[in-house]
Amino acid sequence: MDKNHSLVKSWVKRAAGETERIEACFSGLAYAPHSHDTYTLALTTLGVQSFNYRGELRHSLPGEVVILHPDETHDGQAGTDSPFAYRAITINPVDVQNVLQGASLPFLQGGVTRDPHFIRIATRLLAEFNRPLETLEQEDLIYAFASCLQRATSNSIKHTQANYFAMKQVREYIDDVITVASSTPIDITLDELAAISQYSKWQVARDFRSLYGTTPYRYVILKRLQKAKALIEHGLPLVQVACNSGFADQSHLTRHFKKCFGTTPKVWANLNQ
Known part of the structure; x- marks a missing residue:
């Protein structure tokens, strides 16, 4: 292992505003197995972001997007000896359900995507950390995320x-x-x-x-x-x-x-x- 990489200090920074957006950098193991009750939308910015998800080890490279479904167990680790970094936002299923109006929550099976629509949405949500997201701006992007996720999956069972x-x-x-x-x-x-x-x-x-x-x-x-x-x-x-x-x-x-x-x-x- 490169000595400089082994000495990299892990850190997490929050973006401005009330919306939970973080930028983080880790070497080695970042997170033990856990599950969120929210969607996680993350844009890898450095290195190889690796995680075990639904029985397989997944890898996300810079420019790729990670989408984790609520209540799915996963961990987090560097995929190489070098550190990895990412920017992420948590998206409340309540906000997604407000768009879907009764459909089951969409599920992206692989957890990693190169779909340009998701990349564009993630980039707009995560590009500017020095200012809070405007309310209408965030709502517009969550609508785009929910709609894009539903189109990209087959999980669209409609309830009454x-x-x-x-x-x-x-x-x-x-x-x-x-x-x-x-x-x-x-x-x-x-x-x-x-x-x-x-x-x-x-x-x-x-x-x-x-x-x-x-x-x-x-x-x-x-x-x-x-x-x-x-x-x-x-x-x-x-x-x-x-x-x-x-x-x-x-x-x-x-x-x-x-x-x-x-x-x-x-x-x-x-x-x-």
């Missing part, structure tokens, strides 16, 4: 309108509960969600996952983790982060954080210094 609006009602209820929650975790049950949507609780579990790519419970955890990540990046102590984001304690936060992001809260805090 009642199904879509029932699950939308469930999601909005969860959002409201998490928003107003204090530091004490609030227990949300499937029975409660079934009563709100007038579905059986097993229909809620099945259809929520079909439309939003994850279960109601995992969606709740994601909302708490999003809050935790923001608090970590603002420099709060991890004990306080766990309390303020609705986790029972720091170990509870760490377990879910690593499962979702492939690294621990402590490592993430150090990468963002």
Whole structure:
């Protein structure tokens, strides 16, 4: 291994604005196996970005686009002795579903694409890190992403309108509960969600996952983790982060954080210094 490459310090930088866009550089192993509850759209900018995904080791070269489906386990590592770098944005399945209006979430099988439409969308979303994305600009690009992803896949099963609006009602209820929650975790049950949507609780579990790519419970955890990540990046102590984001304690936060992001809260805090 080149000595200079072995000494490269891994780092993560956030783009300006509230939208989660990052630029990162890693040598060797970057992330342990984990799964997000969002889409990840990443543009490789340096080296070989490699990751295990759906039983195969995938590789992305500079200029290629990585698209990871919600709730699919993957890791991250350099594909050579040299470091790799990328820019990425997380896209909420809720935003994609607002475009699809009841179709199942599209799934790009291979996880890596050279499709010029995806490259153009990723480049526009990730080109300028020194300014926040304008709201209309971001919405336009998410519409383009959702439409392009649906065209590129065969997963376009349409659900009934009642199904879509029932699950939308469930999601909005969860959002409201998490928003107003204090530091004490609030227990949300499937029975409660079934009563709100007038579905059986097993229909809620099945259809929520079909439309939003994850279960109601995992969606709740994601909302708490999003809050935790923001608090970590603002420099709060991890004990306080766990309390303020609705986790029972720091170990509870760490377990879910690593499962979702492939690294621990402590490592993430150090990468963002």
